[in-house]
Amino acid sequence: MSKSYMNQQHDIHDDPHLKRNPFKAPEGYLESLEEKILSLAGIVQNEEVREVVTSSRGSRWFNVLKPALLLACTFGVIFGMGYGVLRLTGTLNKPSDTEDSYYAKMIEKGLIRSSFIYPIEEELGYEDFDDEEPVFDEEEVVTWLATQYSSMDLAQLYYDEK
Amino acid sequence: MEDSDIIRLYKSGQPERAFTFIVRKYGERLYWHIRQLVADHNDADDILQETFIKVWNALPAFREESKLYTWLYRIATNESLTFLKRKRLRATFTFRDPDADMASFIESDPLFDGDQLQLSLQKAIATLPPKQKSVFIMRYFHEIKYEDISEIMGISVGALKASYHHAFNKVQEYLKKEGY
Numbered sequence: 001m002s003k004s005y006m007n008q009q010h011d012i013h014d015d016p017h018l019k020r021n022p023f024k025a026p027e028g029y030l031e032s033l034e035e036k037i038l039s040l041a042g043i044v045q046n047e048e049v050r051e052v053v054t055s056s057r058g059s060r061w062f063n064v065l066k067p068a069l070l071l072a073c074t075f076g077v078i079f080g081m082g083y084g085v086l087r088l089t090g091t092l093n094k095p096s097d098t099e100d101s102y103y104a105k106m107i108e109k110g111l112i113r114s115s116f117i118y119p120i121e122e123e124l125g126y127e128d129f130d131d132e133e134p135v136f137d138e139e140e141v142v143t144w145l146a147t148q149y150s151s152m153d154l155a156q157l158y159y160d161e162k
Numbered sequence: 163m164e165d166s167d168i169i170r171l172y173k174s175g176q177p178e179r180a181f182t183f184i185v186r187k188y189g190e191r192l193y194w195h196i197r198q199l200v201a202d203h204n205d206a207d208d209i210l211q212e213t214f215i216k217v218w219n220a221l222p223a224f225r226e227e228s229k230l231y232t233w234l235y236r237i238a239t240n241e242s243l244t245f246l247k248r249k250r251l252r253a254t255f256t257f258r259d260p261d262a263d264m265a266s267f268i269e270s271d272p273l274f275d276g277d278q279l280q281l282s283l284q285k286a287i288a289t290l291p292p293k294q295k296s297v298f299i300m301r302y303f304h305e306i307k308y309e310d311i312s313e314i315m316g317i318s319v320g321a322l323k324a325s326y327h328h329a330f331n332k333v334q335e336y337l338k339k340e341g342y
Contacts, residue, residue: 022274033189
């Protein structure tokens with residue numbers, strides 16, 4: 001509208017053009033207004049309410065267990081990742097470096113004699129270590145040696161050991 | 163549906179249905195009333211939601227001492243005026259001119275669909291004090307009767323007429339300065 005048009009209209013009081021609302025609402029806003037306000041006030045159609053209640057009943061247990069399930073899943077993932085890392089680095093199947101294997105290696109290399117180990121193990125409290133070893137009576141050993149070797153052989157054996 | 167039917171529905175123990183009819187009948191009208199007061203759509207949307215929440219909460223206390231529609235307009239107008247006062251206060255603290263802010267907002271608003279004359283009119287309205295602005299918008303655009311505006315604003319009819327007269331002169335003066 002030009003300014004010359006207004007110069008003819010000295011009084012704006014009854015100008016229908018000026019009284020027209022010059023604002024627009026975003027597309028679809030007014031159509032969704034009722035639904036938006038009703039939902040804001042917590043008012044929904046009865047059918048909708050029923051639907052919501054039914055679906056919420058079904059998922060109620062799931063909602064209760066959800067935190068526990070999430071926690072379990074988290075532990076599972078962490079455990080899986082740890083296991084995977086150990087598998088990849090080969091640490092999992094590698095024999096542990098225990099005292100048994102340590103002494104076995106020493107004996108293998110000839111650095112110590114096996115007879116030294118038992119007293120040490122006794123000191124460390126490994127009482128069950130020789131559970132499966134046969135136990136010999138002293139008299140049985142003497143009898144067996146006397147039948148197998150002569151006195152000279154035994155003396156020689158003693159001398160060599162010494 | 164008439165306002166009296168809505169009230170009857172509410173009193174018969176169906177407040178949700180009554181409220182649905184209120185929203186259906188007055189939602190859009192109140193939106194445009196608020197929108198013309200605050201100009202910005204987002205602000206208008208917020209104020210409208212706030213208005214209807216208040217209506218829903220205050221509905222049990224509605225005593226029919228006033229008409230339903232003047233009661234609704236009163237809540238919407240009070241919400242809008244509170245918003246405009248806060249906006250003015252914020253503008254003062256940040257050394258900004260709230261009227262100039264609103265005018266420049268309308269000018270750049272993609273949701274403003276008017277021509278230059280309508281833009282000038284809106285700029286002129288933006289310079290009015292909030293209460294005078296409300297009176298002018300209700301009387302000029304919505305053509306609400308003075309008696310009803312009196313109920314909405316809680317001001318006497320005589321004072322309202324004077325207020326509208328002042329507002330009208332200011333707007334006309336502004337438009338003259340703009341060359342219209």
